[in-house]
Amino acid sequence: MGIVAKSGKAAKSARGKRSTAGVIEVPAGTRPDGPVEGIYYIDTGDCELLHDPDNTNGWLLKINGVLSSHIDLADPLFLDFEYMRWIAALVESRWPREAKPKLRALHLGGGACSMARYFHAAYPDARQVVVELDGKLAGYVRNWFDLPKAPLLRIRVGEAREVTETLTPDTRDLIIRDVFAGAYTPRALTTREFNAHADAVLAPDGLYVVNSGDAPDLKNARADAATIADTFEHTMIIADPPMLKGRRYGNMIMAGSHVPFGDDPTLARRLLGGAVPAHIWNDAQVRAFAAGTPVRHDAPSPAPVPPAA
Missing domain, CATH: 3.40.50.150 (Vaccinia Virus protein VP39)
Structure with a gap:
């Protein structure tokens, strides 16, 4: 996912924001079972998982600093982008x-x-x-x-x-x-x-x-x-x-x-x-x-x- 057309509130609030949750590198086989805020090393760089401040069930994913996805864990039919x-x-x-x-x-x-x-x-x-x-x-x-x-x-x-x-x-x-x-x-x-x-x-x-x-x-x-x-x-x-x-x-x-x-x-x-x-x-x-x-x-x-x- 690249340039994001005007999107939902969560996407707008995440632009330019870098998490202060710290860098998390999870060894293979011990990935968190469920989302945990932080920056994770991946094969192509890093990804950052951010909690949606406007939605208790929402999560935002950035890949190498670029906003990539939004997920609502409670409602898969909700699309923020x-x-x-x-x-x-x-x-x-x-x-x-x-x-x-x-x-x-x-x-x-x-x-x-x-x-x-x-x-x-x-x-x-x-x-x-x-x-x-x-x-x-x-x-x-x-x-x-x-x-x-x-x-x-x-x-x-x-x-x-x-x-x-x-x-x-x-x-x-x-x-x-x-x-x-x-x-x-x-x-x-x-x-x-x-x-x-x-x-x-x-x-x-x-x-x-x-x-x-x-x-x-x-x-x-x-x-x-x-x-x-x-x-x-x-x-x-x-x-x-x-x-x-x-x-x-x-x-x-x-x-x-x-x-x-x-x-x-x-x-x-x-x-x-x-x-x-x-x-x-x-x-x-x-x-x-x-x-x-x-x-x-x-x-x-x-x-x-x-x-x-």
């Missing part, structure tokens, strides 16, 4: 909860597994895999937040692209890309070639969703939109108006599918009625936004070096 609420609204528009679908979801980027907890509560029969690069972090999160066990929720430690490339075609209904290294998603997860792997893993009516973080120039967002539009027949963007107009740093939710999104007034009302009202751009608007922006591709492989004579 607005962009996660937008994702939830979009997914539920495609698969209404009352239909009780057995959703097959792949989450690229783990953090505290906030979205996976949400979908487990919304769709109890869902089967979910969360891909997390950091093995130590995955272990902590399992212990801290009492996540559903396999096969309902599996955490697979690995690099998101490498894992995606190993998956069997047509085995997921939903893929959510929420991977960041600092402010932006690693390029290897943003190219046309990667999108093709994701597309192959999805069912024909599947949904590909990405969290695209950007600066006011929207250069990264346009490239993400162009590349998704080059892969999928139908696209959508959800964001608040200041972000769409390039007036601040923040997040856009982009989606691609081979099934039309349609005009869902319930989704539009839900997005407008949130704490941070969001608008929907349809496929034509997304393609107009991305017009003239080159599609991202993998870097060419280096030419083989001929053997010495």
